Amino acid sequence: MSDWFTKLKNAKKSCIIDGNLKKIHYDFGDGKEMVEEYDLTTNCVTRRAWRYKKDLKSESAWEIEVGDPEPNYNVEEKCMIREDPSQPFVSRRITKKSLEWRIRNLPYPVDVYSVTIEKETYSLIVRTSNKKYYKKVLIPDLERLGIQLEQENVSFTHKFNTLIITYQKPNKLIEFEKALFEEIKQIQPKNYAEDVNNCKPS
Structure with missing residues (x-):
């Protein structure tokens, strides 16, 4: 299997079930974190996000790789120049x-x-x-x-x-996703209320 599969397999992982979604939080131990959300009906990833530690004390915001961008509800930005929503x-x-x-x-x-x-x-x-x-x-x-x-x-x-x-x-990607999902099925989910901050990008 690929180096990427090995890295995912060796990462520290936690899991929660939220309705029809299974959310996996990966901590790679090098300042990088990833969250994936799987639809339990299709077994497909509906969301993937990354976060990187800038230094020992601070973390960057989640960067969305798969799924819609996070809405921004920051009130302070109402008076600032923002990107045209028609772009x-x-x-x-x-x-x-x-x-x-x-x-x-x-x-x-x-x-x-x-x-x-x-x-x-x-x-x-x-x-x-x-x-x-x-x-x-x-x-x-x-x-x-x-x-x-x-x-x-x-x-x-x-x-x-x-x-x-x-x-x-490609077939190689399909095979990778099937193998990864078999790994994910073995992760025991935690209580949603206790672990929601870990597995939900914000």
Whole structure:
């Protein structure tokens, strides 16, 4: 199995069940933490977030890798200049057979877009022929496993001002996810009320 699988297996882990979600908190012992949330119906990751310790006393905010960005309810920011909510933004989904990205607030017709792979950086390059939009979308899932990107696995559609990009999962990724979920099933969940702060990004 891969080095990444070994790192996950050796990490300090805790687990809680919250409704239909199983939440796993990984502590890698090097200042890095990861939280994954699994849908117990599909066994797919619905959310993945990372946190890094800046120094011995402080921690950074959670960075969302899979799932929608965290809403910001900070009252102090009401009087500050904020990013236009109509600007394009990316969210990620994982299904049984594919990796998926949704780029919202893109009004251009589907024939304007191109999505090409960049093997060296494990990225998808999203462009519009009218030069109104450009985005490099990283695929850390494949980079961690050293799985090369293939253009034939990429497809996309456009509807409701949203570009939906799909990357068909390689067999190696599917096998990795199955093996990891078998490991996760062995982790005994703790009481939700006691452990919620560990397993819920905020």
